[in-house]
Amino acid sequence: MDDPIASYTQPQQPLVNNKIPKKNVESADVRSVKHGENDLLQAQIVDQVLAAKMTLINDAIDEIGLTPHQWKLFCLNGFGYAVDSLILLLQSIISGQAILEFQPSYHTGLTIAVYVGMLVGALFWGLSADVIGRRFAFNVSLFISSIFTIVAGASPNWVVLGLFICLSAFGAGGNLVLDTAVFLEYLPSQDQWLITLMAAWWGIGQLIAGLFAWAFLPNYSCSTAATCTYDNNKGWRYVWYTSGAFVFVLSVLRITVIRLQETPKFLVTSGRNEQAVRVLQDIAHKYNRHCSLTVEMLEAAGLLQQPEQGAKKPRFSLTALETHFRGLFVTRTMALSTTLVWFSWLLIGLAYPLYNVFLPTYLTSRGAQFGVNSPYITWRNYALANFSCIWGPVVAGYMCRSRWFWGRRGTMIIGALVTMVFFFAYTQVRTESQNIGFTCTVNFCLNIYYGTLYAYTPEIFPSAHRGTGNGVAIGLNRIMGIVSAVVGEAANTNTPVPIYICAALYAVMALVSAVLPFEPYGRRSA
Numbered sequence: 001m002d003d004p005i006a007s008y009t010q011p012q013q014p015l016v017n018n019k020i021p022k023k024n025v026e027s028a029d030v031r032s033v034k035h036g037e038n039d040l041l042q043a044q045i046v047d048q049v050l051a052a053k054m055t056l057i058n059d060a061i062d063e064i065g066l067t068p069h070q071w072k073l074f075c076l077n078g079f080g081y082a083v084d085s086l087i088l089l090l091q092s093i094i095s096g097q098a099i100l101e102f103q104p105s106y107h108t109g110l111t112i113a114v115y116v117g118m119l120v121g122a123l124f125w126g127l128s129a130d131v132i133g134r135r136f137a138f139n140v141s142l143f144i145s146s147i148f149t150i151v152a153g154a155s156p157n158w159v160v161l162g163l164f165i166c167l168s169a170f171g172a173g174g175n176l177v178l179d180t181a182v183f184l185e186y187l188p189s190q191d192q193w194l195i196t197l198m199a200a201w202w203g204i205g206q207l208i209a210g211l212f213a214w215a216f217l218p219n220y221s222c223s224t225a226a227t228c229t230y231d232n233n234k235g236w237r238y239v240w241y242t243s244g245a246f247v248f249v250l251s252v253l254r255i256t257v258i259r260l261q262e263t264p265k266f267l268v269t270s271g272r273n274e275q276a277v278r279v280l281q282d283i284a285h286k287y288n289r290h291c292s293l294t295v296e297m298l299e300a301a302g303l304l305q306q307p308e309q310g311a312k313k314p315r316f317s318l319t320a321l322e323t324h325f326r327g328l329f330v331t332r333t334m335a336l337s338t339t340l341v342w343f344s345w346l347l348i349g350l351a352y353p354l355y356n357v358f359l360p361t362y363l364t365s366r367g368a369q370f371g372v373n374s375p376y377i378t379w380r381n382y383a384l385a386n387f388s389c390i391w392g393p394v395v396a397g398y399m400c401r402s403r404w405f406w407g408r409r410g411t412m413i414i415g416a417l418v419t420m421v422f423f424f425a426y427t428q429v430r431t432e433s434q435n436i437g438f439t440c441t442v443n444f445c446l447n448i449y450y451g452t453l454y455a456y457t458p459e460i461f462p463s464a465h466r467g468t469g470n471g472v473a474i475g476l477n478r479i480m481g482i483v484s485a486v487v488g489e490a491a492n493t494n495t496p497v498p499i500y501i502c503a504a505l506y507a508v509m510a511l512v513s514a515v516l517p518f519e520p521y522g523r524r525s526a
Contacts, residue, residue: 038189039524052301053268054463058524060280060293061264062188067287070186070194072258077183078198079250080175082205083142087149087172088114089209089386090243091165094236097221100228102158111353111485113162114169119478121173126471129174130324130464133262133270134182137174142251145171150244153237172247173478177470180458185263185466189524192459196408197397199451203389203443208246210383212239218375265463273298327465337460337517338469344453344512345473349480351505352450354487354498381436388440392447400452400521407521408456409513415448416510423503449509459520 039055091110099107125137148168155161180195187194220235222228254260267276277295284291329335396415399405405414422445426438461469 038522047304049302050269050304050464053273053298053304054265056293056297056301057264057268057276057280058189060291061186062190062524063293064280064284064287064289064291065188066191067283067289069258069283069287070183070188070191073183073186073260074194074198076254076258076260077138077179078201078204079142079254080172080179081199081201082208083145083172083247083250084118084175085202085205086209086243086247087145087165087169088118089206090149090212090239093209093213093217093382094239097217097228097233097236098158098161100222100225101230101233102161103225104158108485109158109162110165112482113166115353115478115481115485117166117169118173118481119475121170122177122471122474122478124170125174126177126467126474127321127324129178129181129467129471130266131320133266134178134185134467135260135262137178138182138260139255141171141174141178142247142254143171145169146244146248146251147171148244149247150241153240153244168244173474174471176454176474177467180454181466181470182260182263184458184525185265185463192520192525193397193401193455195455195458196400196411196452197393199393199396199447199454200390202451202454203386203391203393203447206386206389207383209243210379210386212242214376214379214383216242217379221375268298269304269464271304321468324465324468327462328469333517340512340516341457341460341469342473342476344509345457345477346480347505347509347512348450348453349477350484351502351509352446353481353484354502381439384436385439385443388443389447392444393451395444396448396451399448400455403521407519408452408459409516409519411452412449412456412513413510415445415450415452416506416513419445419449420503420506420510423499423506426499446506449506456516456520459525460516460518463525 039051039058091114095107095110098110121141125141129137145168148164148171152161152164152168155164180198183198184192184195216235216238218235220233220238222233261279261282262275264276264279267273267279274295277293277298280291280293283289328338392415396411399411399414400408405411419442422438422442426442429435429438457473458466458470
């Protein structure tokens with residue numbers, strides 16, 4: 001069969017608004033990579049027709065370039081990052097005061113609840129994204145989360161609180177799966193590093209959680225279980241109410257600032273060529289950019305082997321899910337890559353909660369040792385530590401686009417090793433200043449690795465199966481969060497032992513990063 005793209009290397013250039021586009025067409029053509037030669041998974045292709053269509057889509061996105069549309073997605077998708085970290089941390093922030101009021105028998109029950117919700121949400125939204133599309137989850141997930149976050153503040157007992165936290169986490173749990181995928185599938189290839197930078201929103205969510213705690217818990221909390229009542233312990237409830245209102249505002253912005261269409265790559269894998277072209281042409285028209293892609297060019301590439309939208313096939317079935325799972329293991333290299341990435345998420349899923357979810361307990365114990373008894377100072381330090389999380393992905397964004405740091409894999413290696421060093425050094429902390437300094441430094445360094453892993457994961461999965469790959473990765477991460485909660489209940493988290501464990505896990509993460517088979521630097525996502 002002849003190359004379906006060959007006859008379209010010099011397409012007729014359409015006009016935008018009946019005039020020549022302001023965008024320099026030659027510069028767009030320079031950025032465009034012909035025939036998919038620079039596509040990351042070019043050597044792993046099984047369906048040549050789909051590969052040809054994806055190359056045309058990638059060329060069109062590169063031709064349009066970076067527009068305000070992508071910057072809007074950077075913020076709106078970043079909201080999902082922020083809400084995920086916000087919900088994850090809220091339960092650990094308020095659990096101490098809720099325990100005083102409800103006096104439960106299992107103190108880490110809220111941690112288990114939030115991770116179960118995150119797990120089910122990641123799998124549900126992720127696996128469904130490759131079948132029914134990305135748009136639905138983008139529009140409704142934050143709204144679901146906001147409702148249950150508000151309701152959680154009115155919980156009458158420990159069990160009901162855990163239930164609403166679980167439901168809130170279910171809504172937020174799919175955001176890390178889809179936000180990166182949606183953003184990536186609209187990005188020009190030379191700007192894919194922005195996915196790493198977008199992880200800064202994770203730190204923003206943590207900072208907001210810390211600021212809410214700082215604002216309410218010192219002034220509206222009881223001090224002992226014997227004197228704790230509903231009336232004198234409303235601080236943790238105010239944290240939930242305020243956070244839920246905040247998430248609700250973000251959910252409204254998602255559907256008012258931009259009316260998200262299905263991504264062109266999802267539409268192509270679904271056999272909807274006309275819609276894919278229309279989405280890209282609309283963006284080009286709105287921002288006066290050039291887009292030479294036509295329906296005829298996509299149709300000339302041929303018919304897909306397994307179109308997702310058959311007339312007689314259900315949209316969601318076990319067969320469809322099996323297809324997407326098999327698509328992640330079509331070659332030995334792909335199978336190795338998928339396995340190592342999922343293993344990385346398992347490792348960070350254990351290391352991150354051991355350090356961060358139980359950080360309030362650790363800070364309290366160290367604060368008492370340092371003579372810091374004020375809740376105000378404790379939560380001020382917590383806010384400072386979370387503020388440090390923002391800047392790790394910012395630095396990682398610079399590193400992963402530079403040859404000097406060996407791209408994404410090199411950035412993850414450096415981030416993991418530096419984090420390991422500071423984790424070991426943390427055991428020598430003896431003063432309050434050292435404590436807060438090392439806490440901020442560790443949060444900064446570990447987010448260099450974490451932010452890059454967030455970006456690397458969707459980049460190395462093929463678009464047709466990206467939601468499934470992301471969903472399983474995040475799901476494995478959540479499973480280890482549940483394990484960490486059980487460990488936290490049985491182990492003494494006031495000792496430096498969790499720090500040693502986390503340090504060792506980051507050393508393993510660095511090793512795994514070094515043997516990953518794909519490097520997205522300078523390459524286009526599939």
